[in-house]
Amino acid sequence: MRAYFVTGTDTGVGKTTITAGLAGCIRNLGINVGIMKPIATGLTEKKGYKSKDVAILSEASGTNDPEDLVNPIFLPALASPYDASKLLNMPIDMPLIFTKFKKLLSTYDVVLVEGIGGIMTPITKNFFVVDMIKAMALEVIIVTRASLGTLNHTVMTCKMCKDNDIKIKGLIINNFDEKGTMAEKNAPTTIYELTGINILGTIPFIKDFNDINMMVKTIERNIDIQSLIS
Ligand SMILES: Nc1ncnc2c1ncn2[C@@H]1O[C@H](COP(=O)(O)OP(=O)(O)OP(=O)(O)O)[C@@H](O)[C@H]1O
Ligand SMILES: [Mg+2]
Helix, strand or coil: CEEEEEEECCCCCCHHHHHHHHHHHHHHCCCCEEEECCEEECCCCCCCCCCHHHHHHHHHHCCCCCHHHHCCEEECCCCCHHHHHHHHCCCCCHHHHHHHHHHHHHHCCEEEEECCCCCCCEEECCEEHHHHHHHHCCEEEEEEECCCCHHHHHHHHHHHHHHCCCCEEEEEEEEECCCCCHHHHHHHHHHHHHHCCCEEEEEECCCCCCCHHHHHHHHHHHCCCHHHHC
């Protein structure tokens, strides 16, 4: 059984897209792969799953688990879990998350857990995403970007993991443009030099991206999936 927590250097870096793509790749290998989004915030979808991230992850993995199993906490506000929880007066039940997580672990051969925001996104005043990762005892995959500013965010994210004894499986640099600015082109090399963390792969910006299978195929070309599951 392998499980990973997919975190990012920021919100919107591509955690859902990459997690869904990885799940699709693992599924294509005939492996029983489950997904989880322990906490989601944001607008409620009009149809199907409340959380858009959960809808994307479920579709890509081919799972049909109840929403309250894969996403025990949904807070309908465009805010961090901490702010949303205060705003809506909805306390976040962490033990519930851990119970559901254990159930998924016992059901699937591989489980991919998408975080929320970045590593220091607050869940409560004294409990951050980094603490949730530790409590789940998961190895992380960090999704980052290549554009200017990424060195700061990436180095800080890796340092928080190291300081908290969280093992990092590797980094995935998303929306990579090999013909981009000097900063973008250098990002993979410089990130590796600064962090010493394995770069699992770079994923290009996919023009007219509208189908998760486009991401599955791109990941199959750019990332050694076998190294994640063996
Ligand atoms: N490589 C890519 N090529 C094209 N579009 C992409 C790529 N990666 C992500 N996107 C798009 O960028 C947007 C943000 O990606 P995504 O939702 O996966 O980020 P996230 O880190 O999960 O965000 P959140 O913090 O809200 O959960 C989405 O519209 C997604 O389709
Ligand atoms: Mg997401």
